[in-house]
Amino acid sequence: MWIIGELINCTRKKVGAAAQARDAVQIQEIARKEVQAGADMLDVNGGLPGQEAETLSWLVNIVQQAADIPLCLDSADPEALRIAIPLCKHRPLLNSITDEPARLEALLPVVKEHRPKVIALCMSAAGPPMGVEDRVATAGRLIERLTGEGVVLDDIYVDACVLPASTGAEHSKALVDAVGKIVSRYPGVHCSAGVSNVSFGLPQRKLLNQVYLTLLMAHGLDAAIVDPCDRQLMMNIRAAEALLGRDEMCMNYLRAFREGKLEPLAA
């Protein structure tokens, strides 16, 4: 399981304020905590109105001083991504390309030039997907376009678009089924998800995020943008990998147990 830490996101109030104030120490502290908790990669989102490109570049530079793992560059602004990619020490993951023509055409040249890994988000000009089939169809169009441009399947992470369950539980179920279909139709492609969106507007969000990630893993999800500091979520991931045959002889599970990582932290 590829765990992408979600905490360095300027749409979160505290992080946005820290980025606005260019408080590197506070941001770097979060980065270290995510790495310590087990993140394989850090998402960085510089979504401050009117200054996203500058903020993203600043984040990339200061986060890399604190964390020696790859970054997931998270922006809807192709220009911010274009500027940030060359700053990355490790090969980054671009978050994201969509099936919206303007965004797609703006980012494809960037992908061809810099060869980042790519999140292919199932979002089209018509807006977010509503069911299983339109998710699978959009994923298919994006995969074909990207592989047609020379991107290998192993570098593509399909995000079939998590919508809040509070807007209709059929959305959260549809994504679970879509992941299973995409994984079986395109062997070798990865599936990722911005899991925390599912719980927006509902109580006990962590519980929903924890359980949703497990439901998605059951259908083949192998990457996720999540809070790695959520201990229960990380425990669930270790258990799910062991139970899904993705952890030979349960070796990682047993190691995590010996290291004391399979028990909730005392409050």
Added chain:
Amino acid sequence: MWIIGELINCTRKKVGAAAQARDAVQIQEIARKEVQAGADMLDVNGGLPGQEAETLSWLVNIVQQAADIPLCLDSADPEALRIAIPLCKHRPLLNSITDEPARLEALLPVVKEHRPKVIALCMSAAGPPMGVEDRVATAGRLIERLTGEGVVLDDIYVDACVLPASTGAEHSKALVDAVGKIVSRYPGVHCSAGVSNVSFGLPQRKLLNQVYLTLLMAHGLDAAIVDPCDRQLMMNIRAAEALLGRDEMCMNYLRAFREGKLEPLAA
């Protein structure tokens, strides 16, 4: 989700000793706790060597004094089941019929006479199943035999046989996939599982049980023999039902939240 409490099982040391001593108070206390925690049905297993039929009948009688919900009669001994069924106040679930000829032929007349619901356990004369396809094939044979005898699909609970992940993680993955195939091939049939078997021989068993149940629910499991007093497990069930569109408008989830049931109990 149909939650079958697993705690009244004489193969558990304390329960076996209490049953041996005919300590009704202790057994009834467990029954009350399971009901209180949210069990929809109670499994009763009288597996004391040489006295299973008597013990099962005794358990049925005393448990029914404490708990006004249906029982799941759990025995490999057709005679013990035959004697216990008529004692049940509510329509019981027979646990289980298998594809082993002697057991099947002994129990079919009992099923036809008393019309209990039936767990169809995917176990054949060749022993426990090893993969996805033999589970699906055995389930198919049992379903066809039972429906041929007039049992409706809605009364059949396929148990595709949980094996310990410690004996090979391919087993636990195979069951997850088998559940998905059985549910899609036989619409209307139920799928159940004795979830706790999966964690036998591994540390942090509760964590594995919790996560395994969620993985199975992702593929359509709608009943499970579990410990209803495991708070995290019950929280996960509520969340999974909401996320899988099995809880309209998340009403049960929101009610559980208002009743304070979605937070771990203070130690």
